[in-house]
Amino acid sequence: xTTSPTExxxxxxxxxxxxxxxxxxxxGPLDGAxxxxxxxxxxxxxxxxxxxxxxxxxxxxxxxxxPDWDSVPGEPSVRKIRAARGIVKIGSFxxxxxxxxxxxxxxxxxxxxxxxxxxxxxxxxEKIMAQAADDRNTYGPAQxxxxxxxxxxxxxQQIWDNDGGVS
Numbered sequence: 721x722t723t724s725p726t727e728x729x730x731x732x733x734x735x736x737x738x739x740x741x742x743x744x745x746x747x748g749p750l751d752g753a754x755x756x757x758x759x760x761x762x763x764x765x766x767x768x769x770x771x772x773x774x775x776x777x778x779x780x781x782x783x784x785x786x787p788d789w790d791s792v793p794g795e796p797s798v799r800k801i802r803a804a805r806g807i808v809k810i811g812s813f814x815x816x817x818x819x820x821x822x823x824x825x826x827x828x829x830x831x832x833x834x835x836x837x838x839x840x841x842x843x844x845x846e847k848i849m850a851q852a853a854d855d856r857n858t859y860g861p862a863q864x865x866x867x868x869x870x871x872x873x874x875x876x877q878q879i880w881d882n883d884g885g886v887s
Contacts, residue, residue, distance in 0.1 A: 737771040738845075740853035741831075749860045753852035754821060755836040755845050761789040761798055765810065768821075769803040776831075781824035782810045787817050788835045819861035834861045 734757060741752035756764035761784065769779050782801065791797065801808045813820070823831045834852040836845050848864050851857055862868070 734767075737767060738836075738849070739768070739772070739833075740849040741773070741776065742853045742855045742857075744855040746855050748855065748857055749832070750820075750834050750852045750857060750864075751831040753834040753836055753849040753864075755840070755849060756838050758838050759788070759790040761810075762801060764789075765801040765808070765821075766803040769801060769808050770805050772823075777825040777827050777829065778805065779808055779823050780826045782808055783820075783822040783824070784810060784812055785818040785820055785835065786812045788819060788837070817862075817867075819865060819867075834864060836865070 738755035738757070739752065742748070742750070754768060756768075758764060765782055765784070769782070772779055797812065798810060801810055819835050821833050821835055823833065825831065834848070836848050840848070851859065852864055857864075
């Protein structure tokens with residue numbers, strides 16, 4: 721298909737925030753799951769920040785796993801997300817393939833969310849999200865996503881104790 725300079729390409733239709741939370745926020749490996757709609761960290765994190773459930777709290781910081789997101793070669797890594805709710809500092813894990821975002825809430829609480837790849841089939845994504853948000857779940861991200869590798873879900877408890885996070 722060719723387009724003229726004035727003709728716009730169709731844009732992807734966004735749906736509401738795809739998020740499942742374990743409301744007990746117990747000490748399991750995960751507190752829920754997030755299924756972003758793309759690999760664009762700025763757009764997706766802004767959506768998460770702006771539409772995160774108000775009763776749960778306000779996100780003050782976000783820690784992410786780099787392999788889950790696209791990066792632009794030669795561009796500096798993202799250090800903050802501009803969202804309607806304000807600017808939120810972000811950092812990345814010191815090790816890769818955690819498949820997590822760790823949300824530091826304004827209350828000081830931390831939530832560990834599994835990142836379900838954006839291109840996961842809807843039925844499978846819903847099943848994974850439901851299991852991640854189940855307070856009886858004992859599986860970490862790699863197990864829920866069917867990946868080989870160590871469970872690194874506890875890494876979020878060791879980050880930002882001193883206003884840190886790797887960028």
